[in-house]
Amino acid sequence: MDALALQQYLHEHIPLSRAMQVSVLAASVEEVLLAAPLAPNINHRETVFGGSASAVCILAAWSLVQVRLRASETAARLVIQRNLMEYLLPVHGDFTARARVEDEAPWRHFHKVLERRGKARIAVAATQEREGVIAGRLAGTFVAAIR
Amino acid sequence: MDALALQQYLHEHIPLSRAMQVSVLAASVEEVLLAAPLAPNINHRETVFGGSASAVCILAAWSLVQVRLRASETAARLVIQRNLMEYLLPVHGDFTARARVEDEAPWRHFHKVLERRGKARIAVAATQEREGVIAGRLAGTFVAAIR
Numbered sequence: 001m002d003a004l005a006l007q008q009y010l011h012e013h014i015p016l017s018r019a020m021q022v023s024v025l026a027a028s029v030e031e032v033l034l035a036a037p038l039a040p041n042i043n044h045r046e047t048v049f050g051g052s053a054s055a056v057c058i059l060a061a062w063s064l065v066q067v068r069l070r071a072s073e074t075a076a077r078l079v080i081q082r083n084l085m086e087y088l089l090p091v092h093g094d095f096t097a098r099a100r101v102e103d104e105a106p107w108r109h110f111h112k113v114l115e116r117r118g119k120a121r122i123a124v125a126a127t128q129e130r131e132g133v134i135a136g137r138l139a140g141t142f143v144a145a146i147r
Numbered sequence: 148m149d150a151l152a153l154q155q156y157l158h159e160h161i162p163l164s165r166a167m168q169v170s171v172l173a174a175s176v177e178e179v180l181l182a183a184p185l186a187p188n189i190n191h192r193e194t195v196f197g198g199s200a201s202a203v204c205i206l207a208a209w210s211l212v213q214v215r216l217r218a219s220e221t222a223a224r225l226v227i228q229r230n231l232m233e234y235l236l237p238v239h240g241d242f243t244a245r246a247r248v249e250d251e252a253p254w255r256h257f258h259k260v261l262e263r264r265g266k267a268r269i270a271v272a273a274t275q276e277r278e279g280v281i282a283g284r285l286a287g288t289f290v291a292a293i294r
Binding site (some may be wrong): 009015018019020039040041042043044049051052056079080084086087 | 192198206209227270
């Protein structure tokens with residue numbers, strides 16, 4: 001699943017990604033990088049609305065798990081269980097959301113448990129960035145279940 | 148600020164609230180109740196996208212603080228600092244998000260600190276509901292600063 005295929009998937013199945021004008025800059029088993037413009041995501045302070053920031057970070061984290069499941073040819077349902085979002089700085093323009101694999105160990109464990117029990121949980125972090133500066137941090141937990 | 152005025156404010160200043168088709172069912176110093184339909188907030192599983200659920204809960208919690216600040220004639224900037232969102236059940240249709248004042252004590256403290264120091268923090272919870280059943284829980288922290 002490359003960047004264009006992921007973008008088409010998101011826009012087709014999650015219409016809010018289209019409303020937020022999310023584009024996929026990169027999608028691999030190492031990293032998913034999304035971008036979104038300010039205009040559709042603006043708030044009363046003329047900065048990025050927190051709900052948009054967390055939604056785009058959720059999409060980045062969810063997409064990284066999805067890309068990895070597809071790459072391992074695992075047909076699993078994938079849902080979010082919980083997330084913590086921290087808003088560190090106001091964001092005055094277009095922004096990105098990045099989810100990256102920092103350590104393979106928890107992913108190996110995730111795939112092993114998923115194979116064994118048909119269900120597994122993985123913690124995925126994402127960062128919201130503006131001009132190279134981290135403005136927000138998401139810590140999400142996702143549950144995959146074999147179909 | 149009544150329900151209609153709040154809805155107009157949200158739709159005008161936070162365009163994502165319009166994209167999510169959020170309507171304001173109630174807005175008072177006791178409670179803010181928002182509603183949103185499934186269609187613009189659907190995901191790949193044909194349930195409510197987690198990013199929409201948390202964004203509508205953020206709007207409900209933020210609006211409750213905003214309504215209370217206006218009612219006390221306090222002109223303050225209000226921003227979200229962090230939130231935890233738990234997704235308890237998949238939501239297969241239209242849903243609501245409710246933020247309610249359960250205890251006046253932390254609010255009294257919030258207003259007192261805001262008046263004294265020009266800046267204060269308040270924790271606000273919101274619940275996502277579908278047909279009277281709680282499907283999600285948000286715990287948010289907001290910071291108000293006197294303009």
